[in-house]
Amino acid sequence: MIALPPMPLILRLVVLLSVALAAAAPAAELPRIVSKNGKHAMMVDGEPFLMLTGQVNNSSNYPSALPKVWPVIRQLHANTVQVPIAWEQVETVEGRFDFSFIDALVREARENDVRLILLWFGTWKNTGPNYTPEWVKTDTRRFPRMKTAEGKTHYVLTPHSRATLEADKRAFVRLMEHVRRIDPQHTVIMIQPQNEVGSYGLTRDRSAEAERLFAGQVPSALARLKGKNGTWTQVFGAFADQAFTSWHMARYIDELAAAGKAVKNLPMYCNAALGDPFDAKSASTSATGGPQWNMIDVWKAAAPNVDFVSPDIYNRDAKAYAAYLDHYSRPDNPLFVAETGNAADYARFFWAALGKAAIGFAPFGMDATGYSNYPLGAKTLDSETIEAFGSKYRLFRPIQRHWARIASTSPVWGAAKGADAADQSADLGRWRVTAMFELWEFGERDWTWIKTDPHPTKGQPVGGMAVAQIGPDEFLVAGSDVRVRFGLAEPGAGENSMMVRVEEGSFAPDGKWVMARVLNGDQTDYGLNFTTEPRLLKVKLGTYR
Ligand code: DGJ
Numbered sequence: 001m002i003a004l005p006p007m008p009l010i011l012r013l014v015v016l017l018s019v020a021l022a023a024a025a026p027a028a029e030l031p032r033i034v035s036k037n038g039k040h041a042m043m044v045d046g047e048p049f050l051m052l053t054g055q056v057n058n059s060s061n062y063p064s065a066l067p068k069v070w071p072v073i074r075q076l077h078a079n080t081v082q083v084p085i086a087w088e089q090v091e092t093v094e095g096r097f098d099f100s101f102i103d104a105l106v107r108e109a110r111e112n113d114v115r116l117i118l119l120w121f122g123t124w125k126n127t128g129p130n131y132t133p134e135w136v137k138t139d140t141r142r143f144p145r146m147k148t149a150e151g152k153t154h155y156v157l158t159p160h161s162r163a164t165l166e167a168d169k170r171a172f173v174r175l176m177e178h179v180r181r182i183d184p185q186h187t188v189i190m191i192q193p194q195n196e197v198g199s200y201g202l203t204r205d206r207s208a209e210a211e212r213l214f215a216g217q218v219p220s221a222l223a224r225l226k227g228k229n230g231t232w233t234q235v236f237g238a239f240a241d242q243a244f245t246s247w248h249m250a251r252y253i254d255e256l257a258a259a260g261k262a263v264k265n266l267p268m269y270c271n272a273a274l275g276d277p278f279d280a281k282s283a284s285t286s287a288t289g290g291p292q293w294n295m296i297d298v299w300k301a302a303a304p305n306v307d308f309v310s311p312d313i314y315n316r317d318a319k320a321y322a323a324y325l326d327h328y329s330r331p332d333n334p335l336f337v338a339e340t341g342n343a344a345d346y347a348r349f350f351w352a353a354l355g356k357a358a359i360g361f362a363p364f365g366m367d368a369t370g371y372s373n374y375p376l377g378a379k380t381l382d383s384e385t386i387e388a389f390g391s392k393y394r395l396f397r398p399i400q401r402h403w404a405r406i407a408s409t410s411p412v413w414g415a416a417k418g419a420d421a422a423d424q425s426a427d428l429g430r431w432r433v434t435a436m437f438e439l440w441e442f443g444e445r446d447w448t449w450i451k452t453d454p455h456p457t458k459g460q461p462v463g464g465m466a467v468a469q470i471g472p473d474e475f476l477v478a479g480s481d482v483r484v485r486f487g488l489a490e491p492g493a494g495e496n497s498m499m500v501r502v503e504e505g506s507f508a509p510d511g512k513w514v515m516a517r518v519l520n521g522d523q524t525d526y527g528l529n530f531t532t533e534p535r536l537l538k539v540k541l542g543t544y545r
Contacts, residue, residue, distance in 0.1 A: 031189040033267050033307045033359075034408075038331030040308075041408035042267070042359040044115065044189050048404035051189075051360025052393040053117065055082040055339055056367045061089060061121075063104040068368040070112050075386045076366055077393035079400060080189065081109065082117040082338075086131040091171045094135050099178040106187050117190045120175065122168045123252070124197040126273065127287055129157045136167065143167070146205040156199040159248040159289070160210050169259050176263035191266050192338070193256050196273040196312060197249050198287030203241035214244055221301040222247065238281065243298050245289030250302035257305035267307045270299070271338040274311055277323035293327035300332060310338035312364075313349070314376040316461070318418040321349050329356040339364040341377040344462075347388035348416040351464030351479060355414015357407045363389050388462075395478060395534040402507040406468045406476065414466035417482070421458075427489040428469045431497075431541060436483040437463045441529035442522060457481050465530065473500075473541045479530040486541055499524055500542040504535060513538060 029046040041048040054076045056069050061084040073081055083105055090097055102118075109116050121131035129137050129145075136143050143164045146154040157164055172193065179188050204210060214232055222243070223229045226236070236243040250270075257268045272291040275283025280294040291299045291309035299309055311324045329335035335358040340346050342363040353361050365377050366386070372378060378385045396403060406412075415424040415435035425434040438455040439445060457463060465479030477484055488497045502524050505515040519528075519537065528537060 028185045030265055031186055031267055032265075033334060035332075035334070036408075039357060039408045040334030040359055041404055042189075042334070042336075044186070047401050048408055049079075049115075049189070049359075050396060050400035050404040050407075051080040051115075051117070051336065051362070052076075052078050052397055052400060053080040053082055053360050053362035054078040054366030054389075055119075055362050055364045056084075057365050057369055057371045057373075058084060058121075059371075060084075060367050060369055061086055061101060063101060065367065065369055066104065066108055069366075070108065072367050072381070072386060073112060073114060075383065076363075076390045077397045078114060078366070079393075079397055080115045080117060080360065080362075081366075082119055082192070082362055084119045084121045084131075084195070085175060087120070087122040087136070087168065087171050088131055088133045090175060091133050094133070094167075097171070097174050097178075099175070102175075102178060103182060106183055109187050115189045116187055117192060118175075118179070118188055119192045119195055120172055121195055122172060122193070122256075123157050123164055124194045124249075126196045127156055127198045127200055127290075129155070132157070132168075136164070144207065146199060146202055147207040147210075148202055149206045151206075154199065154202045154205075156202070158205045158207060158210065159245070159252040160205055160207065160213065165252055165255060169256050172256050173259050173263055176260040176266075179266075180264040186266075188266065191257075191260060191268045192271060193253050193260065193268055193306075194270065196271055196287060196290060197253065198273060198290030198292070199245060200287060203285060203288045204245045213248070214240075218243075219247065219301075222298065225297055225301050239284055239294070242284040242288050242292070242295060246292070246295040246298045247302045249289040250291070250299045250306070254303035254305050257303065261305055268305065269308045269310050269336060269338065270303070270306050271310045271312050274313065274315070274324060277315075277320050277327065293324065296327070296330070296333060308333045308336065310336045312339035313337060313346075314339075314341050316341065316343075316345055318349075318352075318416055321416070322352060325349075325352055325356045325358075329358070334359045336360045336362075338362055341373075342366060342381060342385065342389070343374070343378040344385050344388035346377075347392065348462055348464040348480075350389065350392050351414045351466045351482075352416040353414070354403075354407070354466035354478075355412055357412050359404065391532070392480065392534050395536060399507040399536065402511050403468070403476075405511075406470060411469040412466060415464055415482075417461065417463035421463075428467065428475070429472055430489055431469075431473070431475075432487050432489040433467050433475070434485045434487070435463075435465050435479070436485065436527070437481070439483045439526075439529070441483075441531070442526055444526065462532070470538075475539045475541070477528060477537045477539055478534055479528075480532055480534040481530065483527040483529050485527040486539065488543065491543075494545045495543050496545065497541060497543055500540040502528065502540075503538045505538060506536055
């Protein structure tokens with residue numbers, strides 16, 4: 001029964017009716033990953049959602065740190081924030097759970113109109129056990145660590161321990177139960193079970209139990225994958241240790257993910273500490289066992305409950321960055337740049353990620369707690385640095401759902417300026433799109449008749465663009481510090497290309513394109529020139545003879 005204060009009958013009816021309607025309203029749709037024809041969308045509230053994310057610093061997982069988080073997140077124009085939840089903080093005493101931080105976090109996230117991705121720092125955080133509760137990290141008998149061939153104890157908790165898995169799983173399930181209880185509207189849209197798992201300095205556990213497993217046959221899923229039966233060494237050769245540890249860590253996390261999903265079926269992903277993107281052998285000894293780019297197939301086979309694996313990219317080299325994006329954007333794996341450096345030079349890779357149909361992007365260390373992880377990220381997170389990312393998010397936040405919908409169904413491509421500032425091109429349908437850098441808005445690169453100063457972005461690590469092909473001859477283009485040109489990939493005899501119409505604009509909330517103005521004349525004579533403030537254009541192309 002609902003007790004209502006005295007009021008006219010009609011008002012009473014209205015109140016009762018709205019209460020009844022609210023009770024009957026279907027629960028908000030669960031976030032999920034939808035994959036179709038090798039393309040992907042993260043669905044939030046039943047619609048595609050581009051995760052314009054910022055990740056807070058590691059120790060910002062306490063209510064006292066949150067006031068230092070939100071101002072940066074607002075300046076960033078992020079719509080999603082990744083925040084750690086540490087096993088040590090929720091189960092300081094075994095069997096006693098405290099989720100008060102999550103309550104504060106979810107409440108404040110709603111006030112700030114952002115969604116959350118929770119990072120479960122449990123058995124493995126950057127491979128180590130530092131975030132496990134004291135009763136775990138001090139009890140190596142109950143929670144064994146990997147052993148070296150000499151019988152020495154390695155720092156990493158072994159994935160071959162049922163006791164550790166059960167203890168972690170129990171806490172993780174309690175976390176998911178809490179999320180289910182307090183978050184019917186799904187402010188929390190995704191979970192990352194563990195963080196950068198693997199092992200440095202030891203490629204596999206040499207304990208008696210691990211040796212026994214290693215001497216056995218590979219699981220049938222891997223035999224199928226490789227088209228070959230046999231021991232780990234027979235099937236994986238030089239990569240046997242890496243495959244073995246990857247399989248067992250992925251199976252461990254899969255069990256955790258399955259148990260968590262049984263409580264609340266949110267998307268779950270795992271992030272990778274990356275090795276050399278061009279050299280699998282060298283990558284195999286970097287955070288061995290994690291979802292390294294050369295082990296994605298093994299992870300897929302081992303962890304069907306992990307929706308995707310993600311790169312943490314802290315490599316400023318544009319070629320390496322592009323290689324990582326390539327490795328992790330696959331028909332069976334949506335690309336989410338789960339972490340990247342927060343220094344300004346990383347911001348241009350947002351464009352390259354969009355060009356690989358990324359479902360999200362996340363600079364790391366986005367809060368004002370004053371910590372800097374330089375040389376990975378920025379020396380100081382000043383306003384200018386935040387703005388390097390924020391300017392891009394500002395353009396995309398209002399249109400993120402439309403972009404995400406388009407990118408999950410249409411061809412896209414993107415580019416970020418490389419070290420040589422060379423032109424970059426790709427063919428989409430019959431059109432060749434070219435990104436050019438360090439050019440003034442007016443004029444051609446080969447003009448010699450007029451003296452020109454070097455462009456202010458010369459030598460600067462800025463500039464990039466992304467295009468989506470929305471029709472055979474129609475494109476959406478966004479970029480900053482870049483010139484974009486369209487031409488025919490293979491012009492027929494006497495065939496010329498032209499820009500029929502270029503509109504600057506945006507999408508209305510209902511998804512309709514709203515033109516602000518038509519660009520023409522100087523604004524299109526030398527290609528589409530984007531300055532530092534990103535813009536969105538709709539371009540219609542055509543040909544004439
Ligand atoms: C990658 C890890 O996933 C993060 O938690 C953090 O430790 C960064 N490296 C370095 O700041």
